[in-house]
Amino acid sequence: MAKDLITPQILEKQNKKLSILYEIALTVGKSLDLKAILEDVLELIIDFMGVDSGVIYIINDETLELVPISFKNLSDEAVRDLTENKVKVGECMCGNIAQFDKEVIILEKASNDPRFTRDEIKKEGMEFYAGLPLKAKRKVVGVLCAITHVPYVPDMELLDILRTATVPIGLAIENALLFENTRKETEEQNKYSNFQGIITSSSKMMDVLNIVRKVTDVPSSIxxxxESGTGKELIAKAIHFNSMKKDKPFIVVHCAAIPENLLESELFGYVKGAFTGAYTDKKGLFEAADSGTIFLDEVDGMSKNLQVKLLRVLQGSTFFKVGSTRPVAVDIRIIAATNEDLEASIKSKKFREDLYYRLNVIRISLPPLRERVGDIPLLARYFMDKFSKKVGKNIRRISEDVMDVLVNYAWPGNIRELENTMEAAVVIAETDEVRKEDIPLEIVTRFDASKRDLTLKNLEKEHILKVLNLTGGNKKRASRMLGLDPATLWRKLKSYQIPA
Known part of the structure; x- marks a missing residue:
């Protein structure tokens, strides 16, 4: 029976343990400011463990560096070394703790342990050392170190408390990092995303967006x-959704995608009996867009007949449904888009000049992606994150050689082609990084071809080397195949610095 008695000493220890853990839980839950949280937590740990100093690192997923967020009572030299020459996962003592997810407890003469490979850390003269991994969702997110510079005999119960405390500390790091990442993403969006997801830092696009800001509430046609894929629909949405009409309809019509015999009834609607199959009245897209905006993409795809009817809407804000003689009045703003030279179409009699001038009151010209190269990394990362979430992957990086391909490729399909490329890469990628083998082969091939030296001299050199390879290095046979005098071949090889 005596063994089952809870003595005052046992009760006091249990209360102390619960009190410490409760205080740590309160500390990590009071804020999302990671530095403030970890500084307070380290203070608590040093106090209840009775140690001299400590460090809390978090792991940078991009660089795999251990970043010392909080440290106390370390020498200036050690602090400088830890912050300027960061330990990486797998390096030195803390890096090994992070890599292998194993705690390390050294009870005496810790600085002599060969796992400490940094001279500045060895000079700290550590006696006792406790290094514990900090985890969240079974992943190591940081490392906690408690240190003394004098002989120290730890209370094993306090060590158990320290181990237990790593759980809320790890979760606090995870939550704070999630919050920080969300905050940074929001800042990035605010910095580069103007209106409906238009991501740019390009001066040419900034000029476009300045025009957009000025015309959001102008009733004039735009x-x-x-070029195809440059984001014309996004600009139209930016105009609409930042205007006073933002709560009204925004209707998109891809004029070239709808057969001509259907486009008229789609745009203007029809009345019952207008044609075979018209069993009831139907509202058209112009009527559906009343009080809002209609976006006519590829407006050059309209027939001459429809161009006349569109001109009537622009001139009088009225139209006739198919089969009706009663005009329908609407209050809409028309935004049209094209990737064709309409002035050339006017000269070839494919597009009406009067309609062109009605549509072209305000003109916005979008630069192709090849003229806003600085936006390619921003857009590539944006699409990487977008499709990673969509397919349930955790892809975090784009390799340098892939980014080199993306930045130097011409992108004839513009942003749409880049988006499709990144979607394919994310789907194919087998690691947390987009690598060159994940990029569609035709893009890599075109990029590699664009880097070739295509001067006549270099092409001649390549051809001669191929022929020499075919002849096994036999220069007489090679000169015959090339139709060259052997002496001429010898001179050329010498000029190319190829052993003759």
């Missing part, structure tokens, strides 16, 4: 020029 014509957006740009």
């Amino acid at each position: 014509l957006i020029y740009g």
